[in-house]
Amino acid sequence: MMMVDEAAQVLHADWSGSNVRFTGVSTDSRTLKQGELFVALIGERFDGGKFVSNAKEKGAVAAMLQKDAEPAGLSGDFPVIRVQDSRLGLGELAAYWRNRFSLPVIGVTGSNGKTTTKEMIAAILRVAVSDNAIINDPVERVLATAGNLNNDIGVPQMLLRLRRQHQYAVIEMGMNHLGEIAYLTRLARPNIAVITNAGAAHIEGLGSVEAVARAKAEIWVGLDQSGTAIFNADDRYASLWRECAGAREIIDFGLTENARVSAVYRLGRLVNTLQLRLPDATVEVKLQAPGVHNIYNALAAAAVAWTLGIKKEWIVAGLERFQSVHGRLQKKCGLHHALLIDDTYNANPESVRAALAVLAAAEGKKILVLGDMGELGQLAIDLHRAIGRDARKAGLDQLLTLGKLSAYAAAEFGKGARHFNSIDELLKVAKSLLADDVTLLVKGSRFMQMERVVRQLEQTEELSCC
Incomplete structure (x- = not known):
């Protein structure tokens, strides 16, 4: 990858010890691989400097430390690069490394769907x-x-994984405050940048959905004037993104006919059939990802592929081979042959509504197990109440909730809702409700760890079901 002295020169940093070559970069001594540079990050609750010795034992050949760090157990010949801020140093090194490659880089952001869109691309x-x-x-x-x-630690690590063999890079960018996407996109310098949508995710740190939309528009900051801006034409902030894109080429996608990439679709229980309308062709796609929201994700991915000049046959093949990302509307066999849908990766109001639409289309009895949605600030109670109303309107038979905030959703849902203060109580009731005519969907924010529910309700034996 590079020599220690080269890295130090890039960072305008002092260094000591032997001048060795490192083959990769790691910020975690537990997963570090032989030959890597260990970057000792400092945070409110952790000090990576305390794990330099562990990293060395695991095979680290050098370390990047903040100037005031004094780790114990290091010999004088062990290479150490000294920087003012190891987090920023990681970013600077990643930006330098990315600039050595001329491959197309696609940046993806949005309140919902960015991970699925990234995987579809x-x-x-x-x-x-x-x-x-x-x-x-x-x-x-x-x-x-x-x-x-996908944050200010993860994106640099992904960029530092670039190698000569790579022909494309697809970089997801997340955020929880203004300026974060701008920082990440300057590191990645995408040739194509995608905004899937803007919603209430991370509204706690930004104050309004419009502020979220403006934060997403920061992805254009690192997009060259010759690059392509791709965004959701049906989003209420599409005009804002169009304005922020300036003179760059724009490819919008959506279900409106005037979008450059659009579709006519037929929803299935777990497969969507769409007539995908590209600017120069129309093709049929069987998408093994349920819900209208996944049609939008597929349109975004198709827009990227078309911009890159990918053949329409390959666009179809890629979308049809796509399988749902772990924890995102994954179909599983539940106890007593129930259909279990694992949507536990994360939750915000928009993604819960998308899940409700999928559940509403299911046959038989429909049950939602809902954990709290996080990072909603002063709107948290009202937004949970709204989800309870939406669940009732969607025709769900029962709503089981866990967490302080989700109690408001249960109260709004009314008859058929039950709130629980412990996961054991919830599981006892949920297990009693499972049958071969039941579809049960589990959803909640990451901190709720709702995958614990899925593990207990999933049929572990190899059985034919669903």
């Missing part, structure tokens, strides 16, 4: 770069954000 691109559109290529040619590495 990657699925299409993996088809495009593989011989004869076969995706069993042993060499990774498409770099896509892994897990939740």
Whole structure:
């Protein structure tokens, strides 16, 4: 990857010890690999400097430390780069490394759907770069954000994974405050930037949905004037994003006919059929991801692929091979042959409403298990009450809630709702309700860890169901 002295020069930093080559960068001593540079991050609740010795034992060949850090147990020849702020140093190193590559970089942000959209884009691109559109290529040619590495620590780590073999990079960008997307997009310098939508996610730190929309528009900051801005034409802030994009090329997507990329669709229980309208062709896609919101995600991915000049056949193949991301509307076999839908990765009002639409389309008895939605600030109670009303309007049979805030959703839902103060109480009731004519969907914000419910309700034996 690079030598210690090169990294120090990039960072305008002092360094000491041997001048060695490191093959990668890690911020976690637990997952660090042999030959990597360990970046000791400092936060309110952690001090990476305390784990330098552990990192060295795991195989770290060098470390990046803040100037005032004094870790114990390091020999004088162990390479150490000293910086003012290790978090910013990580970003500077990532920006330098990204600039060594000329491949197309796609940046993706939005309140909802950014992870699924990122994975759909990657699925299409993996088809495009593989011989004869076969995706069993042993060499990774498409770099896509892994897990939740979408913040000011994760994005630099993803950029530092770029290698000569990569033909495309798809970088997800999340945020919880103004300026974060602007920082990330300056590091990534995308050729194409996508905004999926704007909603109430992270409204606690921003104050209004309009402020969220403006924060998402920061992704254009790192987009070159020759780049392409892609956004949801049906979002109420589409005109704002169009204005912020300036003179850049714009490709909008949506279900309105005047969108550059659009679709006519037929919803199925777990498969959507759409006539995908690209600017120069119309193709049929069988999308194995339920809900209208996933049609929007597919349109965003198709818009990116079309902008890159990907063949329409490969766009179709990539979208049809896409499987739901872990914890996002995953179909599972529940106890007593019930259909269990795992949508536990995260939750905000818009994503819960999308889940309600999927559940409403199910056959038989419909049950929602809902945990609290976080980061909603002063609007939290009202937004939970609104979800209770929406769940009632969606025709759900029962609503089971867990958490202080979700109690307001249960109260608004009325008859058929039950609130629980412990997960054990909830599980006891939920298990008693499962049957072969039941569809049960589990949803909640990350801090609620609602996947615990899924694990207890899932049928672990290999049975034919759903």
